[in-house]
Amino acid sequence: MSTRYEKTDVILIGAGVMSATLGALLKELAPDWEIKVFEALDKPGEESSNEWNNAGTGHSALCELNYTTEKPDGSIDIAKAIKINEQFQLSRQFWSYLVKSNLISNPQDFIMPIPHMSLVMGDKNVEFLKKRFEALSNNPLFQGMEYSEDPEKLKQWIPLIMEGRNTDEPIAATKIDSGTDVNFGNLTRMLFDHLQNQNVEVNYRHSVSDLKRTKDGMWEVKVHDLDGCRMEYHKAKFVFIGAGGGSLPLLQMTGIPESKHIGGFPVSGLFMVCNNQEIVEQHHAKVYGKAKVGAPPMSVPHLDTRYIDNKKSLLFGPFAGFSPKFLKTGSYMDLIASVKPNNVFTMLAAGMKEMSLTKYLIQQVLLSNEQRLEELREFIPNAKLEDWDIVVAGQRVQVIKDTEAGGKGTLQFGTEVVTAADGSVAALLGASPGASTAVHVMLEVIEKCFPQHVKQWEPKIKEMIPTYGVSLTDKPELIQEVQSSTAEVLGLNDKELSHS
Numbered sequence: 001m002s003t004r005y006e007k008t009d010v011i012l013i014g015a016g017v018m019s020a021t022l023g024a025l026l027k028e029l030a031p032d033w034e035i036k037v038f039e040a041l042d043k044p045g046e047e048s049s050n051e052w053n054n055a056g057t058g059h060s061a062l063c064e065l066n067y068t069t070e071k072p073d074g075s076i077d078i079a080k081a082i083k084i085n086e087q088f089q090l091s092r093q094f095w096s097y098l099v100k101s102n103l104i105s106n107p108q109d110f111i112m113p114i115p116h117m118s119l120v121m122g123d124k125n126v127e128f129l130k131k132r133f134e135a136l137s138n139n140p141l142f143q144g145m146e147y148s149e150d151p152e153k154l155k156q157w158i159p160l161i162m163e164g165r166n167t168d169e170p171i172a173a174t175k176i177d178s179g180t181d182v183n184f185g186n187l188t189r190m191l192f193d194h195l196q197n198q199n200v201e202v203n204y205r206h207s208v209s210d211l212k213r214t215k216d217g218m219w220e221v222k223v224h225d226l227d228g229c230r231m232e233y234h235k236a237k238f239v240f241i242g243a244g245g246g247s248l249p250l251l252q253m254t255g256i257p258e259s260k261h262i263g264g265f266p267v268s269g270l271f272m273v274c275n276n277q278e279i280v281e282q283h284h285a286k287v288y289g290k291a292k293v294g295a296p297p298m299s300v301p302h303l304d305t306r307y308i309d310n311k312k313s314l315l316f317g318p319f320a321g322f323s324p325k326f327l328k329t330g331s332y333m334d335l336i337a338s339v340k341p342n343n344v345f346t347m348l349a350a351g352m353k354e355m356s357l358t359k360y361l362i363q364q365v366l367l368s369n370e371q372r373l374e375e376l377r378e379f380i381p382n383a384k385l386e387d388w389d390i391v392v393a394g395q396r397v398q399v400i401k402d403t404e405a406g407g408k409g410t411l412q413f414g415t416e417v418v419t420a421a422d423g424s425v426a427a428l429l430g431a432s433p434g435a436s437t438a439v440h441v442m443l444e445v446i447e448k449c450f451p452q453h454v455k456q457w458e459p460k461i462k463e464m465i466p467t468y469g470v471s472l473t474d475k476p477e478l479i480q481e482v483q484s485s486t487a488e489v490l491g492l493n494d495k496e497l498s499h500s
């Protein structure tokens, strides 16, 4: 077996949407820096970022009920919804910049307009949705949201969901037309094409198996070339671990203090996909329901119009499940191997605390197709099993860590950027809100790891993302300007397109 030794400025591990976004940002900010990417699979965007492995929702809190919680006094807390919406606006601006600069083309290949809706049944839920609507519709970020309890109106909005439904039970929905379906797989592939055009060296079938700090303060990354059957050692000043579910084990290999006392809990997923195009054509929205009691937030059921492989599709789910793998292509040993002396108590504490979640996930795994159909029928009362197939979605590794609020072994549902104190290595853990907020999260990596450059880079960041560092919520004119200019560039005003 031969060995190769090389040196570079930046190494990105993993060819998912996160590394793609960081690479694209850095190429604009520091065009002279040499960047290398190592990806274990033979293509970009094949794990969570693949269009079949996630729900493709441009998360901006227009329809996801778990981002707005009811406070003890009965009012609705919209702080998280505002935060996520503002983060999505950053993504829209960066993607628009890339399109306008001809660095990527054909935005309709990765983003399409689609109404975002929330749908609830029962008195209590209807009351919640009405309050949520009242709280959000006063905020300019959610302008254009409509609310209805009228079954006739709902038949116009969601005929497939209303057909055959018993309307004795109270029902309500909100609808906002400025929602999006994002094909993160296509976006990732387009960004990697762009990076390769910018002389970024992208090495597929190269699996990273170790990271070590060198005496001169750099990182040595051990890479297994799966085709050449040789070991490679690459040195870099900065390493980004964007390996999705594979990030935790790589972070642990760095040995940095920030990597200790962190664990991961994998949650798998399934979607039902409609194989009958006549039914697909009867629905045109992403419709989010309310999570069942005891269900984790990422398993909120939704019925989604999607644009995949140049075709309109209809997906329902995700059904959560348990698999000890950290990646879809991972190993059954992933979970066990991630337990280390420094995180064993954190993991055990989480195990004790999250018994009900584990029970819920096991129940979900054991669901038969008929039981899944029952859940689908809460959305489409007339659904038939023969019209639906099952697809296995991506793995989400939820972060477990000790927190002040939750104590030892607290399960986190968000995204965590873990960086070394000197900013020489950063890892992205967690998966929610996910790809939609990639630009915000990668700007956080840049701020934490390159503080010495940020001042100098700020004008360029603002050229790409005009609202960088600006809170939008109290600036209605700016929101209007950002939404209409990005909609124009990304082709989101084209209603004709959205119905084709």
Ligand SMILES: Cc1cc2nc3c(=O)[nH]c(=O)nc-3n(C[C@H](O)[C@H](O)[C@H](O)COP(=O)(O)OP(=O)(O)OC[C@H]3O[C@@H](n4cnc5c(N)ncnc54)[C@H](O)[C@@H]3O)c2cc1C
Binding pocket: 013, 014, 015, 016, 017, 018, 019, 038, 039, 040, 041, 044, 045, 046, 047, 048, 049, 050, 053, 054, 055, 056, 057, 058, 059, 184, 206, 207, 208, 209, 242, 243, 244, 245, 246, 247, 250, 269, 318, 327, 393, 394, 395, 396, 428, 430, 431, 432, 433, 434, 435, 436, 437
């Ligand atoms: C069921 C489900 C639904 C979701 N729905 C949404 C949604 O609607 N909207 C949204 O915004 N987000 C959603 N997400 C989250 C979103 O998919 C992820 O946040 C995002 O794709 C993560 O991108 P990534 O680049 O970090 O990881 P990935 O896309 O998983 O990429 C990581 C890459 O690293 C590679 N890799 C791993 N280990 C190594 C190694 N040792 N050496 C070399 N390469 C390695 C992998 O092969 C992979 O290609 C969803 C996720 C799931 C699972």
